[in-house]
Amino acid sequence: MPDFLIAYCGPAALPENLWVRWNADPLLIAVLAALAAVIASGRSSNARAGWSALALMFMVFVSPLCALSSALFSARVFHHVVLVAAVAPLFARAFPLRSLGYPPLAMVVAAHAVILWLWHAPGPYAWGLASVPAYWLMQLSLLGSAWLMWRAILAPAESFGPALVALVATVAQMGLLGAVIVFASVPLYPVHLASTLPWGLTPLADQQLAGLLMWVPAMLPYLAVGLYTAWASLRQSEPAL
Template identity: 70%
Template sequence: MPDITSIAYCGPAAVPDDLLARWNLDPVLLAGLAALAVALAGGRSAHARAGWGALALMVVIFVSPLCALSSALFSARVLHHVLLIAAVAPLLALAFPLRRLPSPPLSLLVGLQGVVLWVWHMPIPYEWGLATVPTYWLMQISLLGSAFLLWRAVLAPAIPAGPALVALVGTVAQMGLLAALIVFAPRALYEVHVASTQAWGMSPLADQQLAGLLMWVPASLPYLGVGLWLAWSSLRPAEPAA
């Protein structure tokens, strides 16, 4: 079983007594967040509020004690991933739509996000992704990047509501299937968190089941919300041309 102190980023697994003091002040990370803040303050985003919202959430994910908690609990790690792909990614897609860059077909983007999500939540790749700083950031960037590309396409004005809705439903379906497999697994699969769950009064299996529920319900809400908005928008009569 891997030692929990082998988690390369966010440090050793947090315990209740030291959680509130476990802020991540990595200078490279802070410089990247500061660069994003400068871009937003300079008016380089298409939707400033969305950009600032994404920045605030990235501070919660990577700087706040949630980072150290995600070293201890698989459920906290999944919450981290849910916020990254279902909240930060769509906000960044609104703030930086990059309309001049071509967008791959929606079916390809749905498949890409599905593959990335499933691969990083398989036990061996998951533990590999926490073993070194480069693999940790490979995990984060690939999750965020694939989600950003999908949200950018779904939210693009040129995409008809029908294909966008199908993409959202397909994404929720594959995410729900992965979550169900995690919830109903007969044993704890993520050994890197087994020792640290005891400090939080949880069994490894209960921690894993909570993680699956977080991926099953809260993660789907932004996709369902945007889907309902797209469906409602498509039903409204077009405004007459002036």
């Protein structure tokens, strides 16, 4: 199997060994422990959001999901969706870092979209898995750009209209990317029959499942935040009795 599939998460997981394939990278564990210490010390704006984000990071980087993403492109896409649509907004709540100021919302939404599409183009995707530094550049750029976008959307001073437009635009571009992946007639990504077949999938079926994950379930957090934002805006506009 090509080396780019095993640069960080190890060889492709098989059904019979998945649950013993935990990632015990000492540097990763140290970083997660440091984040836990920061949250426990009370230095986060929202401890519940911080602990939730940390638990999800443990799931995507330490749990057997990491090894499964070496076998299935759909598992890798699920990993990315969790990063940008769940971990990032939770970290935006836990660590908004308001003293840094807020770039224009349109700029951070566009930058995140470009980064998301770039890392899911076949060439950059394969390169992002080819070495440990490239892997972490992929992860940190996806998470960092999503955090910047979510902190701008969730900023206290942000009005309902621009925040809703940002959410709709993000759902639209992710849905379009998912559709491109679903309707591709040939496998585009470096996943091989030897890794997908034990899971009952061909490379093309695995790719189609990945596209569906990005097309439909990925939009749910954005929809939930949009509905909550709309409800909060309506509540604020109601006249006091």
